[in-house]
Amino acid sequence: MDAAAADDRLDRAFMALADPVRRGIVARLSRGPATVTELAEPFDITTQGVSKHIQVLESAGLVTRSRDAQRRPVHLDAAALETLTEWIDRYRLIHEQRFRRLDALLASADGGDAAASAGQD
Amino acid sequence: MDAAAADDRLDRAFMALADPVRRGIVARLSRGPATVTELAEPFDITTQGVSKHIQVLESAGLVTRSRDAQRRPVHLDAAALETLTEWIDRYRLIHEQRFRRLDALLASADGGDAAASAGQD
DNA sequence: CGCTTTATCAACTAGATGGTTGTAAACGTA
DNA sequence: TACGTTTACAACCATCTAGTTGATAAAGCG
Incomplete structure (x- = not known):
């Protein structure tokens, strides 16, 4: 396909x-x-x-x-339903991992202003 | 809501x-x-x-x-995405549990023809 | 103050969607 | 055969959608 x-x-x-x-x-x-x-x-x-x-x-x-x-x-057909959750979860997880990285950065840098530039990835 | x-x-x-x-x-x-x-x-x-x-x-x-x-x-907003997977998974799981029950029934009954009527729930 | 960038609003068009009614096919039964 | 049940197909209609163009607002910059 x-x-x-x-x-x-x-x-x-x-x-x-x-x-x-x-x-x-x-x-x-x-x-x-x-x-x-x-x-x-x-x-x-x-x-x-x-x-x-x-x-x-x-x-x-x-x-x-x-x-x-x-x-x-x-x-x-439950398999077709699974395809949908797979699509959604893919981007949901990418989004959440990005948040975890941001949290880790904030915890180590300890500087509030550093977060703004880090947000640009 | x-x-x-x-x-x-x-x-x-x-x-x-x-x-x-x-x-x-x-x-x-x-x-x-x-x-x-x-x-x-x-x-x-x-x-x-x-x-x-x-x-x-x-x-x-x-x-x-x-x-x-x-x-x-x-x-x-990842939370909104989660609402969608929750909806889909709810019915996907109901469907799969029904299949597991059907499998158990087939295994215990051991009659091939019994499956047709069992399919009606 | 003008000029550029960024983004929205308004109006319009072609095409898709969700519903209807009417007709008809496929099947079991009297 | 005729009849009732179940379902699909076709045509139609009102509304919504996805895109366009044109005008406008807000902010920064010369």
Whole structure:
């Protein structure tokens, strides 16, 4: 997978979670597969609307659909969720390590004004 | 913070990360604060465009802006990133625990066909 | 005081998104 | 066969988004 494709995958996955209905669907699916009508039940929108939300989640790779007669049960793909936490945690940790270095510098230098220039990395 | 406000905060934060330019800004800010022109430099869009991206990140609580003469350095807020990983991990872990229970059931029952009905939870 | 740099605000456009209704396909059952 | 259930697809609409250009404000510098 090249960088552009990975970008696109992240775009869609984050976008998919930027909607309370779709997050509700993910939350429900974490407890096991469900059909479209089951997933639509808690929300005040049509099953067609929910079907479109599921398509968004599917194109983001967050869920998959199987087949059981005329039903199409939806399953959560936890690996895709992990990709998101990996992206976030990468930069969160870089940020925190930078803070720890800054703290160490402050502790050793003991000069308050030295922190301002150190902030430039 | 009530549920609707928390929902709105999550909406904005996930939405903010659903764009490669804004993720690039977050990645850059993990290495330290930067000005708007510095942040705009790697991208092929105007500083006005980048300024709007920063407003999106700010309204999502992911970054803050301070003041240094006519410059307005942007800082990353790692705590907001943590809120996102917490949301994702919550349902990822529920999903994985369910899988572990299913595995245990399969191991004790030893019946291949039993798995299909067990899948319904 | 002008000039430059840095950044924001306002207005606009093309395109995407979230919802609807209507139609139709696939499947099990009477 | 006919019927009900479940789901998808197409067309449509209101709203939002991402980018642009142009004007403006704030601060430093000649």
